[in-house]
Amino acid sequence: MANSTGLTIPETLETMHNESLQSQATFPPKQTEDRPEHPPEIPLAIHDLTVAYHRKPVLWDIELNIPEGKLVGIVGPNGAGKSTLLKACLDLIPKTSGWAHIYGKPYxxxxxxxxxxxxxxSVxxxxxxxxxxxxxxxxxxxxxxxxxxxxxxxxxxxxSLEQVGIAHLADRQISQLSGGQQQRVFLARALMQDAELYLMDEPFAAVDAATEEAIVDLLRRLSEKGKTCLVVHHDLATVTTYFDWLVLLNMRVVADGPAGEIFTRENLQKTYGGKLNLLETAAEALRHSID
Amino acid sequence: MSSLEDIVEVLLLQNYNTRLVVISTSLLGVASGLVGAFLLLRKRSLMGDALSHATLPGVAIAFAVMVAWGGTGKALPGLLLGATLSGIAGILTMLVIRNTTRLRDDVAMGFVLSVFFGVGIASLQMVQNLPGASAAGLESFIYGKTASMVKSDFLIIASVAAISSLVSIVLVKEFLLLCFDDAYAAAQGWPTLFLDIALLGLVTAVTVIGLQSVGLILVIAFLITPPTAARFWTHRLQPMLVLSAVIGGVSGWLGASISALTPQLPAGAVIVLVAASLFLISMLFAPTRGLFPRFLRQGHLRRKVDRQHFLRAAYELLEEQAGEKEVRNVSFPEATLRDRRTWTPHRFKRILKIARQEDHLEETPAGRLRLSEPGFGEAARVTRNHRLWETYLIEYADIAPSHVDRDADMVEHILGAELVRELERRLDETKISVPVPPSPHPIAGKPEATP
Incomplete structure (x- = not known):
């Protein structure tokens, strides 16, 4: 499975593009009558957000509207402020300016x-x-x-543990769990809250293939139920297969919108700068070695 | 030396002079066991140390103030109040240093610890020279002393200990969340700053009431040792808290009793040594995380691995000698077996010794080796399990035959009977009907006779 999605960016780009054209939502959502069960406000609206650590800005003028029920990937290089963005939304670090509203209310x-x-x-x-x-x-x-x-x-x-597939490990001391199982425990804890918006910081980092699949499954189920998931993600190869909405971040929002439209070579170049060339070279080399 | 009668009298609280001291130190132990557990889990042990050292200036200043107001200057409530205030001042200094500069936590703590202690020692010296005041006895706050106690002092210490224990039990859920994942706690809306202050408040309370009996240098050990010892016995928080409280209480009780019987020993040192002994016992013998049980488990596994290697090597040797015919239990020279694996001579000797002890191995009169009847059966079983596992890896896990032997070696030792049956069920029936299926790959040292 990993082989089929691995590093064939142009291919997946094309297929995802077609798909996203069909499923592309008008946004911001004006059609309140389509979703009467929810207030007209959107799950996460960020305006003019700037965050600085010790006078060094980490996030600048972030302007974002995250649509409801979407699986949103936040992608960017190391130090782009992805985790900081989540933490600022959660009031865990002070905002230098701007606000982030959840369904129209402060956090x-x-x-x-x-x-x-x-x-x-982190623990x-x-x-x-x-x-x-x-x-x-x-x-x-x-x-x-x-x-x-x-x-x-x-x-x-x-x-909740059942939903992430490790109910049999309920009584296990947490140090005796594998990395993937620990990640599932964290997801199960979030499920307990029965929330509408899920903010996940690198849930796919250093997990086994089975866990990755289980997490993607879970994310899909959540988004089918109309929940919104914001996921900080690292692996460019899987971006378009996992997410239907993307935020490309590098201190500023480089681009955001339907994954297929946003995930272009040009945007990635802007996000990663010189670093992408290196990635591309590696991907190219890999593709050759497979063929 | 005290007589047995004296010892019993003190331990069982029958001696009026020591009764209050022993009870209050035991209660202090329970409280510090509970509060210390959270301090340890919050990874703030050093902060407790800085805090306790920062109490000394307060003791000296409180003494001076009380003398100025015309007392003897030795009223315990006043001294403890002074200690509390200067302890808090120490923590605030630490927080100011940490939050306004870019110095790390440990620097801020080290700074506060040494500077406040230095100020304390200096001011203690100064108040000793005050006219009309006798500051003798104040040094006991440094090393601890279990002198007899007046009832009002006892009531203060006992009630503060009881309240601290109660608060940490009531807040166990909140403290657990704070210690495990403070960012998550904050995101959920828990007031983490307030909880941290509450925890530090409890630490301050326990430290201050521990000053008299344990002394400020060693009170940190009284906070940290019981929970660390308790951690060796369990993987769960509730049992750890209970055990920590018990270990703290017992240390206080025994330590105060011993020091009451031998007044020349500083009480703090005795109490801490008792706690340290309990810690040592826990570290060595606790079944969950202790060193000894862990070595035993490792040794057990090693012996098991050795036994299986030996039996399989012997069986494959017999297989080779039998060629195409049925494998029979015949004798073989020791050297042939030894050369089949890379055993050191010492290890090989031990393996043979264990095999003889387990009645797997016999010696023929001619000095050759032979598997015993049960040994031969066991060897066939072990070899069969190994081959089943190898076949499983090759067929289902797509591992190259050249790599499989190594992996099988590592995993077969933990193969349970249930998994073996499962493998048998899933693998080709015809292979299983043979008592020992042929190896799915060529065996080292054996010509490729059976494909």
């Missing part, structure tokens, strides 16, 4: 609508908790102060 009033999947390396996995304990953390907000995790919430946590 602190829309927390129940958002689930966050941090990078796997110490040699922590004395089981997989189920970690997943149950997704219910802490619902439970509120002082209340213990109830039997119902434990059952829900088990269901």
């Amino acid at each position: 602190r009033k829309a927390r129940h609508l958002v689930a966050y999947v941090p990078q796997r390396e 110490d996995w040699d922590f004395p908790v089981s997989a189920l304990d970690v997943v149950a953390m997704g219910a802490y907000r619902r439970l509120g102060w002082f209340r213990r995790v109830s039997k119902e919430e434990k059952d829900r946590a088990l269901e």
Whole structure:
């Protein structure tokens, strides 16, 4: 499977382009009558967002409108501010200017609508908790102060683990899980929150092929249910197969829109600058060696 | 030396003079076991150390102030209040250094620790020279001393310990989330700053009430040692908290008792040594993460691997000698077996010794080796499992035959009976009907007789 999608950018580009022309949504969504169950506001609207660490700007003038029910990939080189963008939306780091609204509300009033999947390396996995304990953390907000995790919430946590295919590992201490399984635990924890918008920081980083497939499956199921997923992603080869909406980021938004339209050589060149040439050369060389 | 009667009397709290001290130190141990567990999991142990050292100036200043107001200057509540305030000042200094400069945490902590301690020692010296004041005994805050205690002091220490324990139990879910994943906690809307302050507040409380009995230099060990020891026994938070509290409590109880019986030993050192002994026992013998059980498990696995290698080598040797005929259990010279694998002479000798002990190997009168009856059966079984696994890898996992032997070697040792049956079911029936199927690849040292 990996071989068929690996590094054949021009091919997938073409097929995805055709597909996206058919499924291309008018955007921003004006047709409120099509989605009456949701408020007219969009899942994530970012305006004029600038973030700086120690006077060094990391994100500049970000202007984004993420449509509902889409699987959105955030793609860009290292240090492009992809994780920072998610963290700024979640109020985890201060914004120098601008705002990010979730369904028309600032984040602190829309927390129940958002689930966050941090990078796997951000925590110490040699922590004395089981997989189920970690997943149950997704219910802490619902439970509120002082209340213990109830039997119902434990059952829900088990269901979430079931959805990512590792219910049998519920009682396993988290350090005894593989990298892919740890990532699934994080996803299950996000599922517990029953959110509308999922912000995921590199869920595909260093996971096995089976996990990658399981995650993609899960993302598709979420987006079929009308949930919106923002996924920080690294692997250019799989971008167009996984996502139907793209944000190309390198401190500024280089381009955003339907994946097929946005994923062009020109845009990638703008995003990655000189770095893409290197990637291209590598891809070219690989393609030759396969043929 | 104390008599047995004295020892029993102190340990069982029958001695009025030491009863309050022993009880309060035990409660302190329970509290520091609980609070210390979260401090450890939050990876802020050093901060606790800086905090405890930062209490010393407060003790000296409080003494001076109380003397100025006309007291003896040794009222415990006043001294502890001073310690608390200067401890908090130490933490604030640390936070200011960290947040306004680009210095790292450990630099800020080291700075606060040493500067505050230095100021404390200097001011202690100065207040000793105050007219009309006797500061003798204040040094006990540095090393700890279990002198007898008045009831009001006891009540302060006991109630602060009890409240700290209670708060950390009530906030266990919130602290767990904070310690494991603070970014996620913040994203969920938990006030992580407030929780951090609450945790540091608990650490401050336990440190301050520990000053008198354990002393400020060693109180950090009292916070860190019990949870570290407890971690060896369990992979879960709740049992770890319970164990940590128990280890802390027992250390306090035993340590305070011992130091009450031998007043020339500083109490803090004794208490910490008791805790350290419990830590050492945990590190060596705890079944979950202890060193000894781990070595045992590794040794066990190694022996198992050795046994399987030996049996398979012997069986393949017999197979070779039988050629096309049925494999029979005949004797062979030791050297032939030894040369089949790269065993060191020492290891080979040990393998043979274990094989004899397990009744897998016999010696013929002529000095040759022969598998015993059970050994031969076991060898056939081991070889069969190995070949099943190899076949499985070749057929289903697409591994090149030249690579398969190595992989099979690594995995077969953990093949359970159930998996073997599953393999048998999934593999070609005709191959399985033979007791030991032929190797799916040429065996090293054996001419390619059977394709």
